[in-house]
Amino acid sequence: MKKKVNVITLGCSKNTVDSERLLKQLQLNEFNLVEKPEEANTVIINTCGFIDAAKEESINTILNAVSLKQNGIINKVVVTGCLSERYKEDLRKEIPEVDSFFGTESYGEIIKDLGGDLKYELLGERLLTAPSHTAYLKISEGCDNPCSFCAIPLMRGLHKSKPMEELIAETESLAKQGTKELVIIGQDTTDYGKDIYQKRNITELLRNLSKIESIKWIRLMYVYPSHYPEDLIDEIAANPKICKYIDIPLQHISDKILKSMRRGITKRRTIELLQTLRKRIPGLVIRTTMITGYPGETKKEFEELCSFIKEIRFERLGVFPYSIEENTPAYILGDKISHKEKERRKNILMDIQAEISLNLNSQLPGKRLELLIDGKEGDFYVGRSYREAPEVDGEILIDGKKFNLEIGNFYCAEIFDFNEYDLFANIINS
Numbered sequence: 524m525k526k527k528v529n530v531i532t533l534g535c536s537k538n539t540v541d542s543e544r545l546l547k548q549l550q551l552n553e554f555n556l557v558e559k560p561e562e563a564n565t566v567i568i569n570t571c572g573f574i575d576a577a578k579e580e581s582i583n584t585i586l587n588a589v590s591l592k593q594n595g596i597i598n599k600v601v602v603t604g605c606l607s608e609r610y611k612e613d614l615r616k617e618i619p620e621v622d623s624f625f626g627t628e629s630y631g632e633i634i635k636d637l638g639g640d641l642k643y644e645l646l647g648e649r650l651l652t653a654p655s656h657t658a659y660l661k662i663s664e665g666c667d668n669p670c671s672f673c674a675i676p677l678m679r680g681l682h683k684s685k686p687m688e689e690l691i692a693e694t695e696s697l698a699k700q701g702t703k704e705l706v707i708i709g710q711d712t713t714d715y716g717k718d719i720y721q722k723r724n725i726t727e728l729l730r731n732l733s734k735i736e737s738i739k740w741i742r743l744m745y746v747y748p749s750h751y752p753e754d755l756i757d758e759i760a761a762n763p764k765i766c767k768y769i770d771i772p773l774q775h776i777s778d779k780i781l782k783s784m785r786r787g788i789t790k791r792r793t794i795e796l797l798q799t800l801r802k803r804i805p806g807l808v809i810r811t812t813m814i815t816g817y818p819g820e821t822k823k824e825f826e827e828l829c830s831f832i833k834e835i836r837f838e839r840l841g842v843f844p845y846s847i848e849e850n851t852p853a854y855i856l857g858d859k860i861s862h863k864e865k866e867r868r869k870n871i872l873m874d875i876q877a878e879i880s881l882n883l884n885s886q887l888p889g890k891r892l893e894l895l896i897d898g899k900e901g902d903f904y905v906g907r908s909y910r911e912a913p914e915v916d917g918e919i920l921i922d923g924k925k926f927n928l929e930i931g932n933f934y935c936a937e938i939f940d941f942n943e944y945d946l947f948a949n950i951i952n953s
Contacts, residue, residue, distance in 0.1 A: 526637065527555045529563035531588075532652070533581050534571025536708050536744075536914070538604060540661040542569045543649035545603075545630055550650055552639035560591055565599040565637060572606035572678055574846035581606045589620040601636065603629055605678040627679055628664065647693045655701040656895065656931030657913050659708050662690055662728065666710035668747060669785045670774075671853035672817065672845065675710055682711065684719050687728055694732050701931065704740040704895060705732060706913065711747040713755070726754045733764040739933065740895070742912055744770040748796055749787035760804045766909040769800065770810045770839075776831040777824040780817055785852065790831075797835055808910045810839035813872060816865030817845045818856035825868055832875050838883060839916055840876040842869045877943045880917075884941035891951060894919055894936045896928050904928050906936070906948070917944035926950045 528549055532542040545567070549556060560566045566588045570581035581604075588600045601623045607614060608626035615624055623636050631641040651658055665680040666673070694705060707729070709715065716724035725743075733741055741764050748771050759765050775781055778790050788796075801807055813828065820828075832840065844865035847858040894906035897913070904921040911917055921928065921936065928934060928950065936948035 526565060527557050527563045528565045528567060528637070529557050529560045530567045530569065531560065531584060532569045533584060534569075534573065534577055534605065536659045536706070537661055537710075538569050538571060539652065540649065540659050540708070541604070541628060543652055544646065545569070545633060546650040546652065547645070547648045548630055548634050548642060549637075549639070551642045551645060552634060552637075554637070554639070556650075560588060561596050563597055565601060566591070566597055567601040567603060567633065570602060570604035570606035572604070572609050572674070574843065574848075576846075578606060585614075585618060585621065589618060592620060599623075601625070601633060603627070603633060608678045609674065647689055648696055649693075651697075651700060651702075654898065654931060655697075657704040657706065657897070658697045658700075658702040659706045660690060660694060660697070660732075661685070661708050662712060662715050662725075663709035667714060668711055668749075668787070669852070671783060671785045671856075672774075672814065672848065672851060674848040674851055677850055679710060682714050682718060684714075684716050686719060687716075687724075687731065690728065691731055691735070694735055694738065698735050698737045703737065703931065703933070704742065704913075705738050706742045706744060708744050710745065712743060712745050713747045713750055713752060723750070723752050726752060726758045729755075729758055729762065729765060733762055739764065740766050740909065742766045742768055742909075744912065746771045748773060748793060751796055756800065756803050759807075767804055767806045768808045768810070768909055768912065769804075770912065772812045774812065774814050775817065775820075775824075775828060777820070777827050780820055780824050783819055783853070783856070784814075784817065794835075808838040810841070810912065810916070811837050812841040812843060814843055814845050815868035815872065816860040818853060818859060820845075820860065820868075829871065829875060832872060833879070836879050836883070837876070838880075838910065839912075840872070840879075841915065842872045842876075844869050881941075881943045884943070884946060887938045887941060887946060889938065891935060891937050892919070892948070894921075894934050894948065894950075896921075896930055896932055896934065898930055899923055906934070917946070919946045919948050921948055921950060 557563050571577040591597045599622045603625040607624045611624045634641045663684045665682045666675050667682040776790050892908040896906045898905050902923045906919045935951040938946050938948050940947040
C-alpha cells in the first residue's frame with residue numbers, strides 16, 4: 524500500500540519552492556500525496572525560523588502533528604526547513620516525539636528516510652502547489668550580506684547561485700505547466716552570479732528568461748539596495764516582459780540605524796537610488812519593508828523614518844517589529860524597546876502608508892491596466908496588474924455577476940473605484 528504523505532509549508536516563498544521540489548520527488552517515488560494531515564501516514568513540516576512569530580507558528584504546527592501521532596491518526600512526523608536547520612538539536616531534545624529532523628533543501632535525506640530514491644536528474648522539477656499561472660523561481664540560496672539583525676545566513680548559509688542553464692530549464696518546465704508570471708526570488712537577487720560567474724549578472728539571467736515565449740510577466744523581488752547593478756535599471760526599463768515593479772527592502776533610513784544594521788548604504792545614497800529608479804523606469808512601482816524598534820531607534824530616528832516614508836511615497840510598504848535573534852551581531856545590543864512600543868511604531872507607519880496608498884489609488888479610476896486573474900472569492904474575481912505582487916500586495920476586484928472570466932488568463936480592465944489597498948475594475952475585453 525502506498526504511503527500517504529502530507530507536506531505543510533510555513534514561511535516565505537522560498538520555502539514554497541523547496542516544498543514543491545520535495546513534492547515532485549515524492550510523486551516520482553509514487554507516494555500518495557494528501558492535502559490534510561489527518562489523511563496521511565506521514566506528515567512533513569517545512570518550517571520557518573525567521574522571526575519569533577514564525578518560530579512560534581512552526582512549533583505549534585509541529586506539536587499539532589505530534590498530537591495526531593500520539594492519538595494514532597498518523598504514524599510519522601518529519602520536520603525540515605529553516606527552524607530545523609538552526610535548532611535541530613534543541614528541537615530533538617524538546618520534542619522527541621518527532622521521528623526525523625532535517626535542514627533546508629534536504630530532499631535526498633528525506634526521500635531516503637521515507638524509503639524512496641532521489642531522482643537526481645529531475646531535481647529541478649516541481650509540483651506546483653498554487654494555480655500554475657504564477658510560479659516562483661528561486662535563483663540562489665543563502666546570503667553574504669552582513670546585516671546585524673538577520674539570521675538567514677545561519678539557516679541558509681552563504682550565497683550560492685544556481686547555474687543559469689538550470690534556471691532556464693526549470694522555467695521552461697514551469698511554462699509547460701502553464702506558468703505565465705515568473706516571480707524571481709532569492710535572499711539577495713542582485714548578488715546572482717557573483718560566485719559562479721565572478722560577476723553579478725542578474726540582468727543576463729532576466730534577458731534569457733524573457734526569451735521563453737509563454738512567460739509574459741517577470742517580477743523581481745528581494746533586490747538589495749547597496750549594490751544595485753546599473754545595467755539592471757536599463758533592462759527593467761526596456762524589457763517589456765519585466766514588470767515595472769521592484770521589491771527593494773530598505774529596513775530603515777537613519778544613518779545611525781543603517782550603520783548599526785550593517786546595511787552598507789547611507790540615507791543619501793538610498794534616496795539617490797530611489798530617485799534614479801523612478802526617473803529611468805517610467806511607471807515604476809516600488810515595494811519596500813521597514814523594521815521598527817531596532818536597538819537604538821529613539822524618537823528622533825523613528826520620526827526621521829516617518830518623514831522619509833511621507834516624502835518618498837512608496838506604492839507598497841510592509842513593516843515588521845524588530846525580533847531579536849540569538850547569534851546575530853545585533854544580539855549583543857539587547858532588546859530594550861518593548862513589544863508594545865514596536866507595534867505602536869509599526870501601526871503609525873502603516874497609518875501613514877494607508878493614507879499614501881489611498882491617495883495614489885485615487886489617481887487610478889479611468890486608467891486601463893492589463894490584469895492576470897488569480898481566482899474567484901465569493902462574487903468577485905481577484906486579479907492583479909503589474910503593480911501588485913502575489914500574496915503581499917493589494918488586489919483588483921471584478922464583479923463576477925457581470926463578467927465570466929477564466930482563471931490564469933489576462934484581460935484589459937478599467938479601474939472605476941478604490942479603497943486604501945484594493946481597486947475595483949470592469950473588463951474591457953473578455
